Amino acid sequence: AKADGRNVYRFYHDELNKASIDKFNLLQLMRKALKNNEFQLYYQPKLQLSDQRVIGAEALLRWPQADGSMISPDEFIPLAESSGLIVEIGQWVLQQACLACSRWQQQGYDLTIAVNLSTVQFRDGKLEQQVQQALTAAALPAHSLEMELTESLLIGEGDNIAQQLSALHQLGIRISIDDFGTGYSNLGYLRRFNASRLKIDKSFILSLCLSERDEPLVRAIIQMSKSLGLKTVAEGIEDSATAAQLALLGCDEGQGFYWAKPLPETDFLGYVSAELMN
Ligand code: C2E
Ligand code: CA
Ligand code: CA
Ligand code: CA
Numbered sequence: 450a451k452a453d454g455r456n457v458y459r460f461y462h463d464e465l466n467k468a469s470i471d472k473f474n475l476l477q478l479m480r481k482a483l484k485n486n487e488f489q490l491y492y493q494p495k496l497q498l499s500d501q502r503v504i505g506a507e508a509l510l511r512w513p514q515a516d517g518s519m520i521s522p523d524e525f526i527p528l529a530e531s532s533g534l535i536v537e538i539g540q541w542v543l544q545q546a547c548l549a550c551s552r553w554q555q556q557g558y559d560l561t562i563a564v565n566l567s568t569v570q571f572r573d574g575k576l577e578q579q580v581q582q583a584l585t586a587a588a589l590p591a592h593s594l595e596m597e598l599t600e601s602l603l604i605g606e607g608d609n610i611a612q613q614l615s616a617l618h619q620l621g622i623r624i625s626i627d628d629f630g631t632g633y634s635n636l637g638y639l640r641r642f643n644a645s646r647l648k649i650d651k652s653f654i655l656s657l658c659l660s661e662r663d664e665p666l667v668r669a670i671i672q673m674s675k676s677l678g679l680k681t682v683a684e685g686i687e688d689s690a691t692a693a694q695l696a697l698l699g700c701d702e703g704q705g706f707y708w709a710k711p712l713p714e715t716d717f718l719g720y721v722s723a724e725l726m727n
Contacts, residue, residue, distance in 0.1 A: 476532050479512075479525060483538055488512055490545050491711035494720060495563070495682070495704045498696040503721050505561035507597070507704060508546040509711045510538070530569050539570045540579050547587035547594065549714055554593070558721055563595040563625065568602040571610045577617060584620075591621035595646070598624065601632035603642060611641050618643035625682065630670060639677060646702075647674045651685025654705070658690045671698050 482488055492506035512520040529535040542564055550562035570576055584591055596617065603610065603626075614624055625646035626639060630653055639647065649670055657663045667683075674681040683695050686705030695703060709720050 492717040493711040507563045535567045543583040547583040547589045551587040551589045565597045595623040597627040599627045646680045648682040654683045654685040
């Protein structure tokens with residue numbers, strides 16, 4: 450179709466540009482992977498810091514390769530975004546994540562699911578409809594679904610996204626601002642985009658117990674978040690000291706390698722049921 454034509458054009462004109470040819474190949478491979486259902490979702494447990502109870506999971510995209518290796522989302526999501534393919538991939542993610550969470554709830558686990566959203570997914574104005582469809586197909590209540598949007602991606606985005614987010618918010622979906630602290634951290638965004646959660650970027654959490662500079666910053670973010678009536682989430686918690694310090698600072702929720710890496714669904718459920726027995 451149209452997009453293919455443009456990429457073929459680019460391919461011929463940048464023939465000597467190896468990076469561009471690699472991108473062309475990568476895009477073709479991504480299309481094929483989506484068609485053949487090669488992508489997988491991994492689930493990282495999210496915990497309530499006060500009692501370390503598992504309350505949900507973040508769905509993270511994985512692309513397994515024939516040789517057993519894994520292409521990291523950081524390597525293919527940027528191209529999926531610039532090519533527009535993220536719209537279809539993102540829809541697949543939404544559907545799969547809702548189905549998974551619904552399975553967990555049917556097994557009696559009271560868990561929520563968070564998915565990462567690209568602002569490109571707002572461009573055609575069909576996101577609300579896609580979300581509705583995913584929820585209905587999975588029979589999942591809207592309040593069980595959380596959407597994580599990266600702060601830096603919202604910068605410069607206009608009323609269009611704010612309006613669509615407001616509609617999603619009205620459905621009962623929770624909106625969370627991801628990677629908080631790395632962009633401009635404009636507080637106006639929190640209100641404008643109907644956020645109910647603020648996720649402190651892992652760059653501040655990874656060194657929280659090592660660097661004296663991070664503590665006042667993290668403390669300030671948590672206090673500000675509280676005074677705005679938002680929940681605070683910390684990602685990148687790798688040890689018990691960091692978990693304890695964040696709980697002390699009043700951070701509500703957390704996730705990190707200290708508890709678990711992103712896991713395939715069976716392993717995630719194994720983790721959850723083991724935690725419940727403790
Ligand atoms: P993110 O949304 O900020 O996700 C958190 C990343 O931190 C994940 O990397 C996760 O594996 C990693 N992480 C979690 N706990 C720890 C920890 O304790 N220590 C360290 N060092 N890292 C930790 P991952 O899975 O490689 O994902 C990278 C990024 O790719 C994500 O960052 C997100 O921006 C993007 N991404 C992943 N899945 C999707 C998706 O389905 N859609 C979209 N649009 N983006 C996605
Ligand atoms: Ca995220
Ligand atoms: Ca993040
Ligand atoms: Ca990130």
